[in-house]
């Protein structure tokens with residue numbers, strides 16, 4: 001298979017932007033797969049900030065890091081990603097969001113348009129030139145289409161001189177397949193996002 005699956009593609013974008021010594025953010029830690037992936041990329045001189053609002057997700061992510069002896073490379077915060085600027089003050093090389101609900105958990109706890117966009121605004125300011133924010137958009141669940149549409153509206157309006165915005169999507173898959181949106185900062189800016 002030559003065309004990368006959506007999750008593979010999301011991780012390959014992180015590999016392009018995050019390297020040893022970098023700061024990275026997992027905005028939706030969930031079961032910790034992306035936190036572990038980022039912890040492997042940043043090495044011992046870098047650091048990962050992982051966020052989730054559910055204790056179950058924080059615990060699962062911590063366990064995954066411990067199982068791989070990489071807990072010293074990450075902090076797992078039980079807080080919303082909309083508060084990222086409270087914790088992260090250094091330039092960020094890469095960030096990932098997996099929108100929606102935690103598989104195998106409470107389907108009522110989902111990411112929401114306002115807080116997702118608030119977090120994107122903060123991360124775009126923190127992002128280095130050459131840094132990438134990856135969003136995997138799940139939109140099959142209740143509330144998913146509203147979030148998808150609001151995120152697309154927000155990212156589509158970003159000034160192209162500063163941020164390149166990409167969508168990677170299989171068009172002939174059934175049942176609301178997830179797709180990727182990626183934002184690359186190409187020029188430093190103090191533009192206002194709203």
Ligand SMILES: C[S@@+](CC[C@H](N)C(=O)[O-])C[C@H]1O[C@@H](n2cnc3c(N)ncnc32)[C@H](O)[C@@H]1O
Nearest residue numbers: 028029030031033052053080081098102110111
């Ligand atoms: C699709 S799951 C993430 C899956 C994860 N990447 C993994 O590897 O398992 C979405 C997660 O976002 C979390 N979430 C919802 N609202 C959030 C918020 N405001 N800030 C951070 N996490 C949030 C949910 O609790 C859920 O665990």
